[in-house]
Amino acid sequence: MNLDSRLTQLKGIGEKIAVLFEKLGIETIEELLAYYPKDYETYEKPVFVRDIKEEGMVTIRGIVAAPPILRHSGKLQIVTAILQDETGSIQVNWFQMPYLKKTLTLGKTFYFRGKVRTKNGFWAMEQPKLYKEEQYIILEKQCQPKYLLTKGMTDQGMSGWIGQALEEVFLPDYLEEIREKYHLLPYEEAIKNIHFPKNKEILIKARERLVFDEFFLFILAMKKLKTSQRASYHSFPMEEKVEIERFMNCLPYSLTKAQKKVWEDVKKDLLSSFVMNRLIQGDVGSGKTVVAILALLFTSLNGYQGAFMVPTEVLAKQHLESMETLFSNIGIQMKIDLLTGSMTQKEKKQVYDNIKSGKTKIVLGTHALFQEKVVYKNLALVVTDEQHRFGVRQREALSEKGEDPHVLVMSATPIPRTLAIILYGDLHISVIDELPALRLPIKN
Template structure:
């Protein structure tokens, strides 16, 4: 078996399963090996029923005190049984598993393993696994069983069995890190690391394996950044510019005054663009700090110097919003603005290509469509990428090559500590906007448990009655038996029943077709939808100033940076805004993390505090969406590894770096870090 073999070379993977694997980005054997666990299940000794605790996974040994009873509630078949041991009794419930009635007998003892919840009549264990033979269970004690990200048609057992086949038929793994680096940094052998991450002997081995694989990702990323820096270093620009009075006129016509931080960043941008060298600058500003107006000023300056300019954003909804706002701001300055997105018809795209080629459009706003081969620019003097963390190194590079050494401005609202930002954006100069506009009212926050929901619903109703709108965020699209969390589809129905029938409630998630998503967001932006139940697809730059409530369910399941991004969707207008973080966990650590958000609206402070609180020991904690999308590394919890990998990449000569890419041509594809879910 070879790394490049198709996934259907594995026994048991047919055409249907192959397509299911492809939905989660697994097409080859190597893709499968790099589909890392999101956590591990650890089996422990059974405990007495009297010791089980709400919210915890437990194993009990007990016998039935009553025959199983089956009842139907709507589309569910609910099987209930009460079990007992010497210390007490417990209710057990299964959903849609009626066949268990014939497998469970009075008088027999079984091992039950599952999550314990609080029901209306006390503690209940839901959907537990049953072990009919004690020995089968005791073989699993102290074993770390991997738990993988799944999709419909792919089970955890299927991935484990497929992974076992691969490991049994592969002798060694590709390793692109030079031996001297592995030795100097005491890295585990990559072949061993890939085995230990999937089938660890113990926690220590798993942690060492994870450190090695995270190092690999950060090392490769650092090499890619280094190559970009080398190719751009001291590049004389083909697009010399002069300061333009139109930019100062635009600033004077704004209905607000720019902050000192904005003016400082604008001075740096002007200095870059009027020098003889190509600008390569990152504007890093907190949510709502006013980065977009700086982009508009840079666009205007480029256009008034006779050049084209473009701005690339990650979603069509955001592209349309930017297009409208840029058009409105610059329409009085004789600037033509165009839009280019993937969902446009073939005819619309052809017309756009022609206008771009002939320079009949000065500014082009778009998504990834901007970097397609068919797009030919005329004197592309400035390229801007917004929400930088959503684009890979390669994508940013591809947009740059559309012009001849153009000026480059990238923007990010992800609050990354400066020490890490210097590594992650090592090819860029950094400007930080650390002030919010004076007109912005601070968002009022609260952290509550699930019992607060009825109060939250009444509060949302009051805000809607005042003419406002609300977001409700759920971590999942639809129900999943393996993960206990609120899902968008069921929650929307629940909310429709809980709120006044006069309130329009709709849902939004990443699996919807682009046209459907755009329609929902446009209706929400126009105020036709009062409450939007959504996954995190709304975190990227959606601007609805009338939205004043952000309610996040299962907030403990999100990284703080992502929660801060979500919170930034409200507080964008003149009205007081509120954020309600609903915590579904009794964990002390989860509550401590959320209290950081409760006390501060400063994204940079939040990032620093989150890093201190979580530390390097949180191996498989909640990932920070909004990070650069590494498969296993986490720029917050693995900050120390990131720094070491960057140091290692820096220590190599140019010849050594060239040799790595020459001997491992597949790395060119790996540096295209794309997010796994398209928004």
């Protein structure tokens, strides 16, 4: 097993589970290990009952002070107990967990961890987890990873598969001399501790190493991209289209001055003789997506294909629905396809055929857009939504699907202009620096 191996080589991952991972844009061991936790759950020291001042998650060490009671409210089964420490007592409730009536032995000590809230002027703890003392002492020293998951997946399962992958694959350190110079963790140690940090201190060091790697590889890849695309001519002559003005006039709101200016920048690039390499920077909600849609519409009206690559299937579907609605509102009929990893082989083949024949004018999707089986008839524009785990390597692979197509990169990351010039090099930079008065029904 190596980093390029498919997830199905891991024990416990069959085709059904693999489909769930594909919704997250994960198909290989490398992609799994690069799917970092969105947050960490820390187990703080227990508090006394008398010290509870506000609602939230707390841990209380105490005894079961009264026999637990099981009662019914319709189909709901509720177990109620009284937790007591040396400073006071608090009511504890569990829902649909009747077996706890036998677990909660009178006088036995537990660590109760759950959310507390006021109920009829008194504090109550809802649905807490129970821990024995020796269990909680171990957890106090750890940070438990929390992942952004799709329905049918759990943090526990994710951690198990990542742990299994770490045992099976070798992670070489390609920055050995550089990391020693900057006192960074070895790569393998950083990956292990971003997923399974022993404490907060080692987690910070793991993040430092991985952030360093992202910037390092990003700058290298951009230099490569710059070298191959510097001032090159393209093969996609375009001209103004009246439908663009009609589209803009039929939007449910007026574009901001910043959006109009950025669209003019993009249109000027598309009408020029040189390949466009432009970065659009703007906060979430600033309206970058509508500019991207204008560029895709302009390209397709000129007889070429456009590809819109995003990090997740959910986002791809949202953009597809929005574009179909907006285009139909002004009577524009064109074939827009979705291509994602979780589609069936039959569905993918149909989209492959549509793209190759030129029937598909705009295609939206995830990393599936640059797989070997995808052959474009005349790809003239690549739009990428620059988000977590969506790097230059993917953008470059998609660009190679066409004859030096135009590239439009969207980023919500606030980057100072001087730093952006260093990072993006020859990419021209446009900034949307104001929010629309009314939000688009499109999610960036």
